[in-house]
Amino acid sequence: MTSEELLQKVRKIEIKTHGLSRNIFAGEYHSQFKGRGMAFSEVREYQPGDDVRSIDWNVTARMNRPYVKIYEEERELTVMLLVDVSGSRNFGTVSQMKRDTMAEVAATLAFSTIENNDKVGVIFFSDRVEKFIPPKKGKSHVLHIIRELLSFEPEHHGTDINAALQYLTNAQKRRCTAFLISDFIGAQLAESQEPRGKREVAPIVIASRKHDMSAIQIYDRRDAELPDVGLLKVRDPETGARVWTDTSLANVRNAYGQAWRNQQEALETVFTKTGMRTVSLRTDEDYVKALMKLFKQ
16 A cells, blocks of 8 residues: 555545544443543541541551542543454455454544543554554544554464453553454453463453453454355465365355354353443444444443
């Protein structure tokens, strides 16, 4: 893609997504995400009826009488976009590739963020964190994010969502609102993991406890179902492996579809148990409706 073509695509996405965020999503975003966090404000002397869990023991020890911490709603949010840049995003059979839909969805969320005077940052990940854009405010920052969404090419092509979630937890010390944008193909998500036989809490559980997490799945219709087109040579975009498959065989198509349904059920179980909002969006569907559905959860 030439620099001129990139600028044209950036401008096209800016016009489309900025209008959507301003006219449709700003109110929904504000009502759903504003004021969810609580920030420390001050301390005052304990009064009968105060929650004992709010006692500041350090101040209490210094003053020889009990003091409690006072909190107030955080009016300024930090929004983090975790964007999957693995090889499987470079696939599309209907209107556009998954990477293009991901870029539009992420851009819409970014513009919604700055419409509310909040900060937005991005973590691009494959099977490792490829790039981190620290959270900032402003239109020029969002345009920089859009350029990266359209042009960034990762060094690796696999998928490890856990690496991105661990990075988020380490990088964002304070609570933030995070959107995980992926097709979730090849994702190994679970409530716990057992490296070297030792049971540990999984990164998705830790991240969802610390942050306000939402998952946005973007997929192509052929990710879910295999067409009957006879003998077909296919390539795994993440490993490069190639294989011939006979799509005219009903058992092959059925097994392919069942594998997708099994993956979806596993994802739904994890998202439900971690309390994450989630929405699934096909590339030939209207993502406006999908985001509205997500905001209303």
